[in-house]
Amino acid sequence: MARYLKIIFISAAAAVFLMGPAHAGIWYLPFPEDISLNGWRIDRVIKYIDVVITIAFGLVLAALIYFIFRYRARPGHRAVYDRGDRPVNILATVCLGLLVFFSIDLVIEKMSFHDLKEVFWNFPRGANVLKVEIMPQQFAWNFRYAGGDGEFSTEDDIVAPLNQMHVPVDTPVVVQMAPYDVVHAFYVANLRIKQDAVPGTVTTFWFQATKKGVYEIACSALCGIGHTNMRGFLTVESREDFQRWLAGLGTETSSEEDVWAAEETAGGILTKWGWKWQAKSQ
Amino acid sequence: MSHQQQSFWTKYIFSTDHKTIGKQYLFFGLFFLLWGGLQAMVIRWQQIYIGVEVPLVGKLIWPDSGGILTPDIYNQLITMHGTIMLFWAITPLLTGAFGNFVVPLQIGARDMAFPVLNMLSFWVFFLSGGVLLGSHFLKTGPSASGWTAYPPLSTPVGGIPGWGQTMWILSLVLMGVAVILGAINFVTTVIRLRAPGMGFFKMPLTVWGFWLSSILNAVFVPIIAAGLIFLLLDNVLGTQFFIAGSKATVKGGDPLLYQHVFWLFGHPEVYILILPVWGIVSDLLATFSRKPAFGYKATVVSMCTVTALSGLVWGHHMYVTGMSPLLGKSFMFLTLLISIPTSIFFLNWIGTMWKGSLRFDVPMLFTMSIVFVFGLGGLTGLYLATVTSDMYLHDSMFLVGHFHYTLAASVFMASFAGIYFWFPKMFGRLMDPLLGKIHFWVSFLCLNYVFFNMIVVGYAGQHRRLFDPAVYDFIKPLMPLNKMISMFAFALGLVQLLFFFNFFRSLFRGKKADRNPWKAATLEWTLDHPIPHGNFQGEVVVKTGPHEYSHPDFKGRDWIAQTEELPKQ
Numbered sequence: 101m102a103r104y105l106k107i108i109f110i111s112a113a114a115a116v117f118l119m120g121p122a123h124a125g126i127w128y129l130p131f132p133e134d135i136s137l138n139g140w141r142i143d144r145v146i147k148y149i150d151v152v153i154t155i156a157f158g159l160v161l162a163a164l165i166y167f168i169f170r171y172r173a174r175p176g177h178r179a180v181y182d183r184g185d186r187p188v189n190i191l192a193t194v195c196l197g198l199l200v201f202f203s204i205d206l207v208i209e210k211m212s213f214h215d216l217k218e219v220f221w222n223f224p225r226g227a228n229v230l231k232v233e234i235m236p237q238q239f240a241w242n243f244r245y246a247g248g249d250g251e252f253s254t255e256d257d258i259v260a261p262l263n264q265m266h267v268p269v270d271t272p273v274v275v276q277m278a279p280y281d282v283v284h285a286f287y288v289a290n291l292r293i294k295q296d297a298v299p300g301t302v303t304t305f306w307f308q309a310t311k312k313g314v315y316e317i318a319c320s321a322l323c324g325i326g327h328t329n330m331r332g333f334l335t336v337e338s339r340e341d342f343q344r345w346l347a348g349l350g351t352e353t354s355s356e357e358d359v360w361a362a363e364e365t366a367g368g369i370l371t372k373w374g375w376k377w378q379a380k381s382q
Numbered sequence: 383m384s385h386q387q388q389s390f391w392t393k394y395i396f397s398t399d400h401k402t403i404g405k406q407y408l409f410f411g412l413f414f415l416l417w418g419g420l421q422a423m424v425i426r427w428q429q430i431y432i433g434v435e436v437p438l439v440g441k442l443i444w445p446d447s448g449g450i451l452t453p454d455i456y457n458q459l460i461t462m463h464g465t466i467m468l469f470w471a472i473t474p475l476l477t478g479a480f481g482n483f484v485v486p487l488q489i490g491a492r493d494m495a496f497p498v499l500n501m502l503s504f505w506v507f508f509l510s511g512g513v514l515l516g517s518h519f520l521k522t523g524p525s526a527s528g529w530t531a532y533p534p535l536s537t538p539v540g541g542i543p544g545w546g547q548t549m550w551i552l553s554l555v556l557m558g559v560a561v562i563l564g565a566i567n568f569v570t571t572v573i574r575l576r577a578p579g580m581g582f583f584k585m586p587l588t589v590w591g592f593w594l595s596s597i598l599n600a601v602f603v604p605i606i607a608a609g610l611i612f613l614l615l616d617n618v619l620g621t622q623f624f625i626a627g628s629k630a631t632v633k634g635g636d637p638l639l640y641q642h643v644f645w646l647f648g649h650p651e652v653y654i655l656i657l658p659v660w661g662i663v664s665d666l667l668a669t670f671s672r673k674p675a676f677g678y679k680a681t682v683v684s685m686c687t688v689t690a691l692s693g694l695v696w697g698h699h700m701y702v703t704g705m706s707p708l709l710g711k712s713f714m715f716l717t718l719l720i721s722i723p724t725s726i727f728f729l730n731w732i733g734t735m736w737k738g739s740l741r742f743d744v745p746m747l748f749t750m751s752i753v754f755v756f757g758l759g760g761l762t763g764l765y766l767a768t769v770t771s772d773m774y775l776h777d778s779m780f781l782v783g784h785f786h787y788t789l790a791a792s793v794f795m796a797s798f799a800g801i802y803f804w805f806p807k808m809f810g811r812l813m814d815p816l817l818g819k820i821h822f823w824v825s826f827l828c829l830n831y832v833f834f835n836m837i838v839v840g841y842a843g844q845h846r847r848l849f850d851p852a853v854y855d856f857i858k859p860l861m862p863l864n865k866m867i868s869m870f871a872f873a874l875g876l877v878q879l880l881f882f883f884n885f886f887r888s889l890f891r892g893k894k895a896d897r898n899p900w901k902a903a904t905l906e907w908t909l910d911h912p913i914p915h916g917n918f919q920g921e922v923v924v925k926t927g928p929h930e931y932s933h934p935d936f937k938g939r940d941w942i943a944q945t946e947e948l949p950k951q
Contacts, residue, residue, distance in 0.1 A: 109823070113823075113827050130841070130842045131841070131842065131843070132842065132843045132856050141770060142770050142771055142773060142774050145768055145770050145771045146765060146771045146774070146775075149764045149765050149768070149771065152761075152764065153761035153762070153764060156725075156757075156761055157757050157758060157761055160728065160732065160753065160754075160757045161754070161757075163732045163735075163736075164732075164735075164750065164753060164754065167732075167735045167736065167738075167740065168740065168742075168750075171671070171735065171736070171737060171738050171739060171740050172739075172740050172742070173672070173739045173740055173741045173742075177739055178672075178739060178932060178940070179671060179672040179673045179737065179738045179739040179931065179932040179940070180673070180737040180738075180932070181673065181674065181931075181932045181933055181934050182673065182674070182676065182733075182736075182737060183674045183675075183676070183677075183678065184674075184675075184676035184677040184678075184680075184730065184733050184734075185677060185678065185679060185680075189676075189677055189680075189733075190680070192729070193677060193680050193726055193729065196725055196726060196729055197722045197725070197726060200721050200722050200725045201719075201722055204718070204721060204764070205715075205718040205719065205721060205722070208714075208718060208764065208767075208768050209711075209714060209715055209718060209768075211770075212714060212768045212769050212770045212771070213707070213710075213711045213714070213769070215770045216707045216710060216711070216769050216770055217707050217711075220707075220770065220773070221706075221707045238541060278627065279627060280627065280628045281534065281539060281540070281541070281627065281628070282532075282533075282534045282535040282539065282540050283532050283534070283535065283637060285702065285776075285777060287777075287845060289774075289843035289856055290856075292773065292774045293773065294702050294773050294774065294776050294777065295702055295704070295773075296702050296703045296704065298637055298638055298703055298704065299534055299625070299626040299627025299628075299637050300626025300627050300635070300636055300637065300638075301626075301638065301703075301704060303703070303704035304704070316854055316855060316856055318845055318854060320776070320777040320778070320845040320846070321532075321777060322457065322460075322527070322528045322532075322535065322847045323535060324457070324526075324527075324535060324540060324541055324542065325453045325454045325457065325526075325541075325542075326453065327453070327457070327847060327848075327849070328453065328848045328849040328850050328851075328853055329853060331853060331854065373628070
């Protein structure tokens, strides 16, 4: 009887376990669509770790299950007295350490640092590059473009409507970001980009979108009561559409959203935000 | 030392007996575990029924909003859930209850090195819990800036009204004082009060875990206390240590500095919490496999290595703050190095069970489940240790799933293992094994369901601390899974009531336990219940290691107590 109860329990548990993802239509670990030039690099590191941990955890799990059946206490079965401190055990321990170091730690370190140094922190230069300044605030995104002269903090800067970021497709975009009030984080799942905006610091990152469309920008660092609704939109469009959009904005912004921004800042802080482009990434 | 008859007050309330203090911490920790757990239930309720009144307690607790959660209440809940679970549930349950009760007994000491300091430590801890609970009754609610309390959100610039943040800081500083007092006591006790013959390499691994964890406490808790006092000044005196940017009237401070200070403490803190778990797991696996702990010295060296590395890796919490690649590289390397000692004691855990005679008593079930859940928790750490994958997974539900596997699943499974294991020594009675097994299986399945699927939704891009995740189109397809997570979280919460029922019933009606119900070899099992104030009568001399089980030349029983000689070869 107890045996049947156990079998029923285990099958019920397995069914319950598989039910959740099935119910949600998720049988695998899905990524959001990658629309960036370099997102695959992040996915690659993640997939390598997927393989590593599947093997490592698989071994642990196999050992656990095998031992539960093979070495369970029962009449006539006695444990083997083994302290595991003979030279052969020490050798095995050292080998395991070396294996972990060379096949996991060093591989990940090398792969990740290469991407970091050569790609994510190797900011593109040249005439083709679009520069954007972002200032998150509680609870919205401000975007600023350099305008005709290519310089920030000049008369012809263009401020986009609140929460609207447009970029041309297949063009490197270098972003400098500093928040108005508290720590925010610029997060676009489709770009595999997450970057904190810390008050007092200008953080720089870059991306290149490869597919047209409208994608969501989220704030991923808790920034207060409106954290969840701090949602922006990234529109990736052709170069012509982008230029047309930019030209349509003009230097004086008068969209509905900006009236709120202007009211909010009687001292004129928000309308006059922006900073000289930081040299390190030009 | 003389221990005469005492009054009720000195015996049960202001006691200097480490065993009574341990029990006080146990009840204190269980209370906050219940409190923090209920908050988790409400948080999960919000993920299913957005804008629906919280049943039973909603109108009572939040009359202003009609029992409906609002974003500010939600932020308060996630802040308090994190803070309470880490500092007022896990810390008292492990270091407080088991540390106090078990460590002196296992090393053959008559009490802690400084019994009065020990009592003081508990009562300061109690006070800190009172201050934190008090902040719930503020009109504006408790702190709402997350358990990490990043400034400037946690300063007046952040726009969160009321005194919640200030009370949060005060309670944490008080908690820090209590923890530092306790840590000094533990470090001294283990160094000075070991019984004759109890060398460092004859100590049970539980003692090693608590000792190393106390060293980290003594070194790193003062750092966060200092950081929090600066934050307090920013909050009440208008200083700007951690305030910068356009909203700062004087450009002076640096919010990043706080993050460094916080994580310089914060990362060792996770090892402070997990080291005792590793120790308890190593000891209990040996006891219930009826084998000596496999590779005892290698396990000790691994634990010491992790202790040393823990203070060098805090930067991996800050990869996406704009940290330079060179710094990122170093922190990534040091963090990944932790995988080596961890894999070594994992090998030793597996080795302990290998060719053993596994007894599946309730403490063993919980212990073996820690090998499972900590395996998953530790391995998912690889993603977050790596700078580039952290760019995607930072601040996501993946991270939430990862640290719940390491801190919630592992630590609470260890707390339950410890409670079921030492309950007979603490109260002289056994807890009901059938209820214990039901509690185990339902908890194990549900918590894996909850935390594994948090990893799944995080992998799919859902970021954390969202009042209403469905605001985002890319999260909408994940909402059915989020709802299932909530359902299993409720089941996980409900089954804990069974544990509380079993605990309190066994306290009064449980089967009377004999001196050594688990046939364990460490010193606490040589004493009869109730253990008098002063523990050991006469001198204790330790002759063997802590896990001498199934010795081939020892006939009659399969364990040799630490006070007995090993048979001659």
